[in-house]
Amino acid sequence: MIGQQSDYPRENMELNKAEQRKNIEKFIRRMPSLSTTVGKVMEICSRTDASPNELNKVISLDPVLTGQVLKLINSAYYSLVNKVTSLTRAITMLGMNTVKNIALSTAIIRTVSSAKRSKALPTAKFWAHSIGAGVSAKLLGELKGFSPMEREELFLAGLLHDLGKVPFGDEYIEVLNFARWEQRPLIEMERELMGIDHEEVGLMIAEKWKLNKVITGCISSHHDVDRLEGEIGQQIALVSLGNIYANILDHGYAGDPFPAEENIERLLDFVDLSMKDFGSIGNSVGDEIHRAEMFLQI
Amino acid sequence: MKVRFWGVRGSIPSPGMITRKYGGNTACVELRVGQDERLIIIDAGSGIRTLGNALMATDLLNGPIKTDIFLSHTHWDHIMGYPFFTPIYVPTTEVKIYGPVSFEDDPLEAVVGGQMKYRYFPVNVGELSSNIEFIRLKEDPLIDLGDDLQLSTKLLNHPITSLGYRFEYNGKVVCTCYDTEPFRNLFITDPSDPDYDEAMALEGDEVAIEQNMVVEEFFAGADLLIHDAQYTQEEYAARINWGHTSIEYAIAAANRAGVKKLALFHHDPDRTDDQLDQLALQYCGSGKSGETEVFFAREGMVVDLT
Numbered sequence: 001m002i003g004q005q006s007d008y009p010r011e012n013m014e015l016n017k018a019e020q021r022k023n024i025e026k027f028i029r030r031m032p033s034l035s036t037t038v039g040k041v042m043e044i045c046s047r048t049d050a051s052p053n054e055l056n057k058v059i060s061l062d063p064v065l066t067g068q069v070l071k072l073i074n075s076a077y078y079s080l081v082n083k084v085t086s087l088t089r090a091i092t093m094l095g096m097n098t099v100k101n102i103a104l105s106t107a108i109i110r111t112v113s114s115a116k117r118s119k120a121l122p123t124a125k126f127w128a129h130s131i132g133a134g135v136s137a138k139l140l141g142e143l144k145g146f147s148p149m150e151r152e153e154l155f156l157a158g159l160l161h162d163l164g165k166v167p168f169g170d171e172y173i174e175v176l177n178f179a180r181w182e183q184r185p186l187i188e189m190e191r192e193l194m195g196i197d198h199e200e201v202g203l204m205i206a207e208k209w210k211l212n213k214v215i216t217g218c219i220s221s222h223h224d225v226d227r228l229e230g231e232i233g234q235q236i237a238l239v240s241l242g243n244i245y246a247n248i249l250d251h252g253y254a255g256d257p258f259p260a261e262e263n264i265e266r267l268l269d270f271v272d273l274s275m276k277d278f279g280s281i282g283n284s285v286g287d288e289i290h291r292a293e294m295f296l297q298i
Numbered sequence: 299m300k301v302r303f304w305g306v307r308g309s310i311p312s313p314g315m316i317t318r319k320y321g322g323n324t325a326c327v328e329l330r331v332g333q334d335e336r337l338i339i340i341d342a343g344s345g346i347r348t349l350g351n352a353l354m355a356t357d358l359l360n361g362p363i364k365t366d367i368f369l370s371h372t373h374w375d376h377i378m379g380y381p382f383f384t385p386i387y388v389p390t391t392e393v394k395i396y397g398p399v400s401f402e403d404d405p406l407e408a409v410v411g412g413q414m415k416y417r418y419f420p421v422n423v424g425e426l427s428s429n430i431e432f433i434r435l436k437e438d439p440l441i442d443l444g445d446d447l448q449l450s451t452k453l454l455n456h457p458i459t460s461l462g463y464r465f466e467y468n469g470k471v472v473c474t475c476y477d478t479e480p481f482r483n484l485f486i487t488d489p490s491d492p493d494y495d496e497a498m499a500l501e502g503d504e505v506a507i508e509q510n511m512v513v514e515e516f517f518a519g520a521d522l523l524i525h526d527a528q529y530t531q532e533e534y535a536a537r538i539n540w541g542h543t544s545i546e547y548a549i550a551a552a553n554r555a556g557v558k559k560l561a562l563f564h565h566d567p568d569r570t571d572d573q574l575d576q577l578a579l580q581y582c583g584s585g586k587s588g589e590t591e592v593f594f595a596r597e598g599m600v601v602d603l604t
Contacts, residue, residue, distance in 0.1 A: 052484040052502075053493045079436040080453065082512065088501040092484055093453070093509060287404060 017195030020171075024201055027167045031115055034209035037062035038107045043212075045104035046152045052096060056087050059103050068106045069099065108159055112166060115205060120172040121165060121255055128252025128293070134158025135288040136249075137242030139281040143273060144238070154235060155292075157218035158242045160211070162254050164202025164219060168194075176255040186256040187223045199223060225263045228270055237271045241278065251289060299470050299603045300330040301522060305345020306595040308477070308528050308542070308564035309375050319571040321597025323348070324375040325564065327474070327524065331447050331467050337365040338447075340463065340474055340524075342395075342410075345597065346379035354384050362390035366443065368435075369397030370476060371460035372409045380410055381419050391428035396435050398451075398459040407432040435461060452516040454478035455509075456541040462516060470603045473517040473557075476526035476564050479534075479543050480551075481509040514555040521603050523552055524595065527562035530577070545581055553588040560587075561595040 040058045044050045060066050066087060073084045073094065084090045091099050109127075116123070137158040141151045165172070175193050179186040190197040203220035211219070217232045218239040228237050240263070246252065247259045268278055305323030313322040324343030331338060337357070339346065357363050363385045370376055385391040399406050410432070414423035435441075441449040452462040455478050462475040483502035486494050517523045528542035545562055552560040562581075565574060574594050582592035 051486070051493065053486050053495060053498060056485065056498055057493075057495065079438070081437045081439050086501065086505075088485065088498055089505045092481055092502065092505045093455075095457075096484075287408075291404070 020194045021196050023169065024167055024196060025204070027117060027169075028201070028204050028208060031167070031205070031208065034111060034211075035062060037065060038111055039210065041065065041103050041107045042156065045100045045107075046149060046156060048149050048152075050096070050100070052091050055096060055100060055103075056091060059087055059099075065103065065107055065110070068110070069102050072102050072106065073099075104156075108156070111209075112160070112163060115163070115166040117167050118170045118172060120168060120170060120176060121253070125253040126162070126165075128289075129246050129254040130159045130162060130252070131292045132246030132249060132251040132285070132289055133161055133239065133242040135242070135292055136245035136281060136285055137239045139284055139288065140238045140241055140271075140273065140278070141235075143277050143281070144234070144271065150235075153214055154238055154242075157215045157235065157239050160215055161218050161222050161239050161243055162198060162202070163205055164198030164200065165254065167201055167205070168198075172255075179255060180257060183258045185223070185258060185260045197223075223260075225260075225266050225270075234271055237267045241267050241271070245278070245281070245285070249285065299465070299467055299472055299521075300335075301472060301524075301601045301603070302328040302330075303345075303561075303595050303597055303599045304328060304349040305341070305343045305379070306563055306565055306597055307343075307375070307567055308526075309567045311344045311375075311378075312567035316570040316572070319596065320565060320569075320574050320594065321345075322567075323597060324378065325370070325476075326379060329465065329472060331465075332445060336445060336447065337363075338465065339365055339367045341370055341376045342367060342380040342383060343375050343377070344379045344382075347382040347384075350383040350385050354388075358385070358388065362392065363388065364392045365394075367393060367395045368449075368463055369395065369406075369410070370463070370474060371398060371456060371458055372406070373456075373458065373460075373477065376477075377410050377413065381414050381421065386426055386428050386430060387421075389427040393428065393430045394433060395430065396433045398435050398453075398461045400459045405432070406434050437461070450516070452513060454513070455481050457539075460541075462513070464516060464520070471520045471522075472603065473520040473523045474525075475513065475517055475523060476543075477541050478513070478526050479538075479541050480547055481506040481513075482538070510551075514551055517552070517557060518555040520555070520557045520559075522559045522561065522601055523555075523557040524561045524563045525552065526564045527594075528564050528566050533566075545577065549581060549587050549590070549592055552590050552592070557590050559591045559593075559601065561593060561601070563595045565594070 037058060044054055044058050059069060070084060073090050134155040137154040138151045141154040175189050178193060179189040187197050199220050206216040206219045214232060214235050217236050221236050222240045222243055244259050244264055247256055268275060305326035306320060307322055307324045311322050311324055323345035325341040326343045326345030326349055327340040328349055329338040329340060353363055386393060397406050399409055411423040413419060414421055416422060435451055437453045438451045443449050446467060448466045450464045454460045454462050460477050464471060464473045483506045485498045485502035487499045488494060525548040526543040527545045527548040529537055529544050531544040531546040534544040548562060578594050585591060
């Protein structure tokens, strides 16, 4: 079946792989480093025991983020009668959790947008896919008895797992076309046509931004079914499953409509969940996605 | 406007000999407006069951039951009576259910209607043949409910989104302010704490004071204020952040805001009739505190403001 459609004009893709890699490395070098505040916001917001003082401090260190958070709080979505003019006020009136969630989502969206290079993947659909993966990973984590903090980390890792696709230029459109045309997993096409894949690129960004070990692992290895081990392997496997789930669900689009579905069983074995467990999150996924999207204002 | 209390308890129903005077049902207040006695219900705690039965015996004889139910919030004690509110099983009934949901939560319909699933209850929400509409509320300075009845809502301070209601009709005001606790400074105020930040500590104080004033303005001049008063001040000290107010605070706030009648509400489930009588003697023995008439709300009690 794959061979039948190979008349897609492959000569368009005669890219110099060495050059491709060089371009991407150059792009990442020029990318701004993750502001310390965003890193700290990510750390504090995924902790359940953070104090109001810590939260307030970490957000206010970044005036742009502070402005974005207040703008959201004063949006029609919250529809507060009195304008909220400071973080102290926001935390007092709306509570820690609301402010934490807003800050975290704002910081992440801003961070990823700063790395975006081409229009190959439409932003809204890309986010919808990432949210789907994050939500599914979180729900699977719940089945595994992960703590609320660990589940938040899974959500975050799911949101960021495709970070490595973001710096690809317009030539990526061709790679996406090939993956669809030949009905093959996107990562294989990336390797074949560009000589570099979104896991490797993602790892470069994660290292540059000093993201934590779990999130880095999920970004750099969510397709590496064979190399998973230890506790972090469990978390990566859950994000891999979340990613496949979002693809099957066809929620959003991150260029991979034909993921390696044969990996599902191996991943489920590895995390000791059944196919029935995998299907069981279906009831909640839709609601959770809806909720997360409302919150992220996608 | 006329108010009747069908449930005055907080947290969980507390039936028994030691609560029979004040009643053991959780929050439910009936508000009748105007000459045609338009029916407004505030909260669907376990008290709504007996209200529903009364409506079946009286109102239904005069035609289909039509009502607006306002939920202060969706904690269990304020919604648990909903499946037992008999009028929702009568096909001609029209109910609009208004209330807040926390921002990241499911829609109101799922939160309240979700109680009617086979795992909890023998009737599924989809089997109801009456006309039920759910409307999500946020803070709003003015909602016109028609027939000269106006409503404003105020965001209170509770672990989930909780709204106070202010109903105005023909120059009279009925206000609810529960479940809530006074806003307070959440930030570190001890200068010796390594995380202490003076500006934050000062602003935290300022915001708490200001927000409490906003709440008092919300119920200022009310003819009747129904206020959270679950604890005594002494008990409250060990229950900060639980989302409830002390009797002392509620009385002082109502005084400051020029409230005419204050109904202390949402009694702790462990509070016995004797204890409530004792507290009534202590806090409102004369029936008044300052210019405000103060009493502990009791199941079956009627307050006529006409």
